[in-house]
Amino acid sequence: MVIDKLHIEDTLKQVTDPEIPVLTIQDLGIYQGFDLEGDKIIVKITPTYTGCPAMDMISVNVKSAMQEAGYTNVEVKLILSPTWTTDMISKDGLRKLKEYGIAPPVEKTTDKSYLSDEPKIVPCPQCESKNTEMISHFGSTACKALYKCLDCKEPFDYFKCY
Amino acid sequence: MDKNKNILLQYVLQLADNAMILGQRLGELCGHGPILEQDIAITNISLDLIGEARVLYSYAAEIEGNGKTEDDYPYKRDILDWKNILLVEQPNGHFGHTIVRQFMFDCYHYYHLTEMRNSSDIRLAEIAKKTIKEATYHLKYSSEWMIRLGDGTEESHAKMQEALSDLIRFFDEAFIPSKIEKEESLKGIAVDCERIRNRAWEKFRSVCEEATLKIPEVEYPQEGGKNGLHSEQLGFILADLQFLQRAYPNSNW
Numbered sequence: 001m002v003i004d005k006l007h008i009e010d011t012l013k014q015v016t017d018p019e020i021p022v023l024t025i026q027d028l029g030i031y032q033g034f035d036l037e038g039d040k041i042i043v044k045i046t047p048t049y050t051g052c053p054a055m056d057m058i059s060v061n062v063k064s065a066m067q068e069a070g071y072t073n074v075e076v077k078l079i080l081s082p083t084w085t086t087d088m089i090s091k092d093g094l095r096k097l098k099e100y101g102i103a104p105p106v107e108k109t110t111d112k113s114y115l116s117d118e119p120k121i122v123p124c125p126q127c128e129s130k131n132t133e134m135i136s137h138f139g140s141t142a143c144k145a146l147y148k149c150l151d152c153k154e155p156f157d158y159f160k161c162y
Numbered sequence: 163m164d165k166n167k168n169i170l171l172q173y174v175l176q177l178a179d180n181a182m183i184l185g186q187r188l189g190e191l192c193g194h195g196p197i198l199e200q201d202i203a204i205t206n207i208s209l210d211l212i213g214e215a216r217v218l219y220s221y222a223a224e225i226e227g228n229g230k231t232e233d234d235y236p237y238k239r240d241i242l243d244w245k246n247i248l249l250v251e252q253p254n255g256h257f258g259h260t261i262v263r264q265f266m267f268d269c270y271h272y273y274h275l276t277e278m279r280n281s282s283d284i285r286l287a288e289i290a291k292k293t294i295k296e297a298t299y300h301l302k303y304s305s306e307w308m309i310r311l312g313d314g315t316e317e318s319h320a321k322m323q324e325a326l327s328d329l330i331r332f333f334d335e336a337f338i339p340s341k342i343e344k345e346e347s348l349k350g351i352a353v354d355c356e357r358i359r360n361r362a363w364e365k366f367r368s369v370c371e372e373a374t375l376k377i378p379e380v381e382y383p384q385e386g387g388k389n390g391l392h393s394e395q396l397g398f399i400l401a402d403l404q405f406l407q408r409a410y411p412n413s414n415w
């Protein structure tokens with residue numbers, strides 16, 4: 001198999017996240033490029049949360065996407081540096097999250113408000129209302145918290161700043 | 163194995179065991195939480211801790227470098243080889259017990275990771291930089307519940323006070339260095355757990371105060387887990403955790 005770096009890059013960038021299928025691993029910021037060792041391709045992924053159970057699934061998805069593209073000698077390596085933060089979600093990713101009904105993180109982890117731990121306003125992804133409240137610190141997955149809109153009454157997931 | 167390498171291995175396992183056993187304990191509440199949101203919260207914390215245990219056990223396997231995997235440590239070691247603090251093996255009790263135990267662990271865990279980010283061991287520093295984000299969130303969560311229940315109704319207050327009295331004797335062990343933690347070769351690598359004691363206690367005291375809870379005097383502080391001496395509780399946990407691998411060795415999912 002001829003190794004075509006651009007083709008590999010293209011293939012990898014299109015792999016989607018199993019929990020939030022509208023996002024690619026590139027949008028999410030967890031895709032960290034690949035290394036070549038002879039004809040072996042080592043794909044680097046930095047996990048969102050340490051215990052994120054989707055990581056195994058992502059590895060499987062990466063391998064099968066690569067196989068379809070004709071690359072069989074592929075290893076997925078989890079790396080911890082750079083440490084993933086929600087700041088690494090692309091602009092496109094933030095927009096897609098909202099369209100999907102998940103409120104994107106409202107601040108950067110470097111913002112004063114994140115560090116000072118003040119309560120933040122998370123606009124409802126359905127009706128844009130700022131009149132919302134947190135129901136629970138933890139949502140359906142480790143990366144989300146559960147909110148409720150007090151105007152349209154819809155509950156929604158919030159992608160926590162992390 | 164080289165002596166210093168073995169010391170590092172033992173240290174990494176001690177850290178992993180804390181996260182693993184507390185993660186396993188919290189996992190027992192899956193489907194049994196007091197309300198749905200808290201069921202989800204507790205199991206999310208469990209997941210974070212088991213994630214932390216996994217990266218540490220994987221590192222341990224790399225240090226040993228003899229073909230072991232991350233699974234060998236939780237599934238195939240017997241009680242005396244476990245080096246977790248006694249606090250994390252204590253039963254879930256009522257929700258107040260679960261929260262007090264969590265809050266105590268979070269007070270230790272948060273400051274421990276804060277320091278471990280500066281470890282001269284690059285991998286440990288990386289792991290700390292990652293997991294402290296989760297530990298920060300846990301500390302926030304457990305502090306809020308301490309206050310909500312402690313400064314809540316008469317009944318919730320009484321239950322929290324009871325849990326505090328039951329568990330306070332296990333709090334300080336985290337800050338007493340084990341034989342391994344005192345090893346010369348771990349200087350700069352291991353966290354000096356006595357150095358974080360004051361900060362952890364300060365946080366502990368201030369939250370208890372806000373929660374209107376009285377910190378009981380400790381007559382008989384309990385320690386030993388870090389050196390492999392455990393309460394009977396750990397045996398029950400391992401019986402459950404290791405059953406499959408013991409009954410059907412090397413079986414796979």
Ligand SMILES: [Zn+2]
Pocket residue numbers: 124125126127128129149150151152153154
């Ligand atoms: Zn709304």
